[in-house]
Amino acid sequence: MKDENLIEIYQIRDNLWAVDEIRKTTMYIYEGQEKVLLLDTGFGLVDLHALVHRLCPGKEIVVVNSHGHGDHNSGNSQFEKVYVGRFDEPTSHSHMTPEQKERMLASFFRGNPRTESFDPSRWNPGPAPMVMPLRDGDVIDLGGIRLEVLETPGHSLGSICLFDRDNGYLFTGDLMLTWQVWGQLTCSTTLKDYGMTLDRLAALEPQVTEVFPAHGRQDNPHRWPIYHLPPRVLSVYAEGTRRILEGKETGVPFHDGPEGLVVYFDIGGMVYDPARLGVE
Numbered sequence: 001m002k003d004e005n006l007i008e009i010y011q012i013r014d015n016l017w018a019v020d021e022i023r024k025t026t027m028y029i030y031e032g033q034e035k036v037l038l039l040d041t042g043f044g045l046v047d048l049h050a051l052v053h054r055l056c057p058g059k060e061i062v063v064v065n066s067h068g069h070g071d072h073n074s075g076n077s078q079f080e081k082v083y084v085g086r087f088d089e090p091t092s093h094s095h096m097t098p099e100q101k102e103r104m105l106a107s108f109f110r111g112n113p114r115t116e117s118f119d120p121s122r123w124n125p126g127p128a129p130m131v132m133p134l135r136d137g138d139v140i141d142l143g144g145i146r147l148e149v150l151e152t153p154g155h156s157l158g159s160i161c162l163f164d165r166d167n168g169y170l171f172t173g174d175l176m177l178t179w180q181v182w183g184q185l186t187c188s189t190t191l192k193d194y195g196m197t198l199d200r201l202a203a204l205e206p207q208v209t210e211v212f213p214a215h216g217r218q219d220n221p222h223r224w225p226i227y228h229l230p231p232r233v234l235s236v237y238a239e240g241t242r243r244i245l246e247g248k249e250t251g252v253p254f255h256d257g258p259e260g261l262v263v264y265f266d267i268g269g270m271v272y273d274p275a276r277l278g279v280e
């Protein structure tokens with residue numbers, strides 16, 4: 001398997017890299033003085049140990065999942081131990097069913113020029129033998145870099161953000177993107193709870209210098225690099241979601257995924273289930 005067709009590496013800082021896998025999902029590698037963080041394991045199409053060790057030789061790898069979805073945790077089987085938000089921990093032990101695997105192949109692999117020479121029968125997504133739950137206030141200490149765990153339920157119940165308060169870096173997983181996020185899933189919270197998470201993140205905005213999302217597209221309307229969202233995305237999402245909850249905005253039917261209504265914001269947008277607003 002030729003790894004170079006499957007991933008693209010963007011060096012963001014001396015010790016921070018975004019790794020785009022098949023132009024569909026973004027992982028991060030963040031090197032401290034003692035340990036190195038691998039945030040998400042993507043589809044697991046490449047040897048992630050080799051990749052991290054090539055960039056950060058000799059460092060212990062700490063693997064964290066932003067949440068328990070297959071486009072972010074399928075490479076977990078390459079590692080002994082993975083950390084995940086405690087409410088996504090229960091599903092993080094399961095193997096993909098053949099149906100789930102087929103759905104992933106259909107939505108991410110087929111017709112993707114990046115996976116043309118990739119043989120799906122060699123794809124072995126799976127869980128790590130040990131899944132450790134993270135909770136609000138936990139700190140991942142890499143040596144000189146402290147990442148605070150924020151429990152941020154919304155897109156999934158167990159979604160977490162990692163916040164490097166000293167540098168202002170906020171890693172947000174799938175909570176906000178340059179296009180509409182999926183808050184309509186059966187594993188999503190009510191929109192009210194998603195909104196409470198977004199309010200909490202918006203309150204951090206003055207301390208945030210960079211937002212690093214778990215998906216990015218080269219062709220986004222703002223021409224931002226795939227790993228970048230400006231801090232104001234935090235209040236854009238919080239305000240946009242509040243307007244839906246207050247009935248000031250009504251979505252239109254969403255057709256690009258599981259059923260829901262969608263409202264587009266100045267940056268991105270929100271897909272939600274109108275039966276699961278969580279407000280009376």
Ligand SMILES: [Zn+2]
Pocket residue numbers: 067069155174
């Ligand atoms: Zn997701």
Ligand SMILES: [Zn+2]
Pocket residue numbers: 069071072174214215
């Ligand atoms: Zn995702």
